[in-house]
Amino acid sequence: MGKGDMKTKKGKTNRGTFGASRPKKESNKAARREKFKIKED
Numbered sequence: 001m002g003k004g005d006m007k008t009k010k011g012k013t014n015r016g017t018f019g020a021s022r023p024k025k026e027s028n029k030a031a032r033r034e035k036f037k038i039k040e041d
Contacts, residue, residue, distance in 0.1 A: 005011040012022035 001008055001010075003010060003014040006015070006017070006019075007021060009021050012019060018024050
């Protein structure tokens with residue numbers, strides 16, 4: 001349970017990835033879609 005563990009928040013922040021333990025904020029997704037004109041599925 002440390003920086004190398006990809007199932008923990010600490011491991012996610014160390015690698016800069018997102019997942020179940022470190023989800024992206026929903027409010028930012030809408031702003032990115034509008035800014036970059038990404039189609040919604």
